[in-house]
Structure formats: structure tokens, C-alpha cells
Amino acid sequence: MAGNIRLEVVTPQKEVVNEEAQIIVAPGVLGEFGVLIGHTPFMTSLNIGTIRYTDTQGQEHQVFVSGGFAEALPDKVTVLAESAERRIDIDMDRAKAAMDRAQKRIDDKSEDIDYVRAKMALKRSIHRIRMAESRRS
Numbered sequence: 397m398a399g400n401i402r403l404e405v406v407t408p409q410k411e412v413v414n415e416e417a418q419i420i421v422a423p424g425v426l427g428e429f430g431v432l433i434g435h436t437p438f439m440t441s442l443n444i445g446t447i448r449y450t451d452t453q454g455q456e457h458q459v460f461v462s463g464g465f466a467e468a469l470p471d472k473v474t475v476l477a478e479s480a481e482r483r484i485d486i487d488m489d490r491a492k493a494a495m496d497r498a499q500k501r502i503d504d505k506s507e508d509i510d511y512v513r514a515k516m517a518l519k520r521s522i523h524r525i526r527m528a529e530s531r532r533s
Contacts, residue, residue, distance in 0.1 A: 399433040402472040403449055405459055405480050412480045413459055417449040420473050422466055431468045439467045444520055446483075446527055447475065458483040460527050462520045486528040495521035 403420050405413040421430045423445025447459040464477035498518035501509050 400452055401431060401433045401435075403447075403475075404472065405447065405461070405475040405477060407477050407480050412477075412482065413449075413457075416452050418452065418454070420447065420449045422447045422473075422475065423461070424466070429468075431473050434470050435468050437467075437469050439465060442466055442475070442477065444516075444523055446523070447480075458527060458530075460486065460524050481524075483527050483530070486524050488525065488528050491521050491524040491528060495525060 400416040400418055401420065403413055403415060403417045404411070419430060419432055421428060423443045425441040425443055428445075429440070442461055442464045444462050445460075447461055448456060449459075450456050460481050460483065461475065461477040462479045464475060464480075466476075467474045495518060498514050498521055501514035502511065502518060
């Protein structure tokens with residue numbers, strides 16, 4: 397089926413993406429899923445990962461998301477993310493500093509450390525760094 401589908405990615409702070417796309421691929425909790433115009437409606441939770449989409453000119457874009465929810469409708473995909481940022485907006489120094497902080501918390505043997513939270517912070521920072529580095533190659 398020919399046509400484009402609207403992609404909206406929003407966080408509690410801002411709208412990150414609002415544009416037409418040919419195809420959208422996102423990191424669902426049950427695995428990666430793709431959506432084209434006319435898709436059967438569904439909702440799913442998202443993992444930490446990358447939303448990839450191809451715009452109407454055929455250019456691929458990437459958006460980092462740290463969890464949230466996606467709703468797919470026949471003509472629109474809405475992503476409500478805890479946090480999201482376009483690959484081109486990732487600050488590598490900030491991402492590396494976050495990774496270092498998370499790793500130090502994990503390495504700390506103190507009883508006061510929330511290890512689950514620290515491991516999630518490490519996972520987010522590693523994914524952001526990998527995604528940002530991919531634009532350089």
C-alpha cells in the first residue's frame with residue numbers, strides 16, 4: 397500500500413519528532429516492530445533502543461528512546477517516551493559522563509546503591525553512545 401504515515405515522538409518535556417514517514421521501526425518489549433501506512437492498530441511498551449524511520453524523501457533518521465509506549469494506528473504512530481533524542485542531538489561528552497557515573501555506582505559496594513537503576517542508566521548511556529558513534533561511520 398503506497399502512502400506515508402505520521403510519526404509523533406513526545407516526552408514530558410517536548411515534542412521530538414512530528415513528521416511524515418514511509419516506514420517506522422521501533423524497539424518493542426516483545427521485539428522490534430515495523431509500521432507502514434494502513435497497519436492494524438495496536439499498543440505496546442518500548443524498550444530502551446532506537447526508533448528508525450525513513451522520511452518522505454527516503455532519508456533514514458534515528459531517535460533514541462528510553463522506554464515508554466507506542467500506539468500504532470492505520471495513519472499514525474504516536475510514541476510517548478520517558479526520554480527521547482534524535483541521533484544528531486546526542487551530546488557525546490554528556491553521554492560518556494553518564495556512562496562513567498553509572499559504572500562508578502555499579503562498582504560501588506555500598507548498601508545505599510540502587511543497582512537496578514544504575515544498570516538501566518548504564519544501558520541508556522551505552523546505547524546513546526553507540527547510536528551517536530554510528531553517525532560518524
